[in-house]
Amino acid sequence: GAGVSQSPSNKVTEKGKDVELRCDPISGHTALYWYRQRLGQGLEFLIYFQGNSAPDKSGLPSDRFSAERTGESVSTLTIQRTQQEDSAVYLCASSSNVATNEKLFFGSGTQLSVL
Amino acid sequence: AQSVAQPEDQVNVAEGNPLTVKCTYSVSGNPYLFWYVQYPNRGLQFLLKYITGDNLVKGSYGFEAEFNKSQTSFHLKKPSALVSDSALYFCAVRRLNTDKLIFGTGTRLQVFP
Numbered sequence: 669g670a671g672v673s674q675s676p677s678n679k680v681t682e683k684g685k686d687v688e689l690r691c692d693p694i695s696g697h698t699a700l701y702w703y704r705q706r707l708g709q710g711l712e713f714l715i716y717f718q719g720n721s722a723p724d725k726s727g728l729p730s731d732r733f734s735a736e737r738t739g740e741s742v743s744t745l746t747i748q749r750t751q752q753e754d755s756a757v758y759l760c761a762s763s764s765n766v767a768t769n770e771k772l773f774f775g776s777g778t779q780l781s782v783l
Numbered sequence: 784a785q786s787v788a789q790p791e792d793q794v795n796v797a798e799g800n801p802l803t804v805k806c807t808y809s810v811s812g813n814p815y816l817f818w819y820v821q822y823p824n825r826g827l828q829f830l831l832k833y834i835t836g837d838n839l840v841k842g843s844y845g846f847e848a849e850f851n852k853s854q855t856s857f858h859l860k861k862p863s864a865l866v867s868d869s870a871l872y873f874c875a876v877r878r879l880n881t882d883k884l885i886f887g888t889g890t891r892l893q894v895f896p
Binding site (some may be wrong): 701759 | 815819828832834883884889
């Protein structure tokens with residue numbers, strides 16, 4: 669596709685339910701990031717996939733959060749037993765050539781609301 | 784570990800005046816530094832980056848940033864602000880080109896007509 673695609677764009681869920689967020693990066697991009705942006709706040713790093721290397725999971729806030737990526741394609745971020753503090757915009761980004769510090773392309777995000 | 788600080792939550796400037804948005808970083812070794820902008824109801828966009836070479840980097844929309852190693856700073860600047868520059872600006876850093884990219888907390892720039 670032309671850009672990074674995220675789905676759904678909006679998700680409303682009840683506390684305690686599991687949610688799955690999807691990211692389709694730009695074709696050929698080896699690096700993929702997930703960030704969280706709470707209302708009026710900065711970008712919080714969650715997880716980073718780079719090619720076939722082990723993902724950097726150091727930003728995941730708890731064991732309720734997990735993410736997978738199949739090869740260099742789609743990634744899913746799963747939040748189990750959602751809590752109200754999980755409400756935020758979840759942003760995905762991808763980039764092509766990490767070795768030359770190519771820029772990140774961001775998706776429009778998934779707005780998650782936990783009631 | 785790397786980190787980046789944006790000491791100002793908000794910067795207000797009159798249209799036509801120069802603007803500066805501050806960023807300081809902490810990283811071992813040589814840093815790779817970036818600025819991104821988030822316009823209202825739009826996604827994050829890349830503005831500019833410093834990898835090596837000239838300390839003054841020019842980017843999109845007339846913005847530039849100056850890398851200062853001794854002060855560990857990478858302030859974003861523009862000689863003459865526009866109302867349309869009003870947005871949320873993020874500084875970011877990585878230590879190695881294979882490292883994750885860490886963002887600051889963001890600075891909201893408000894340009895008044």
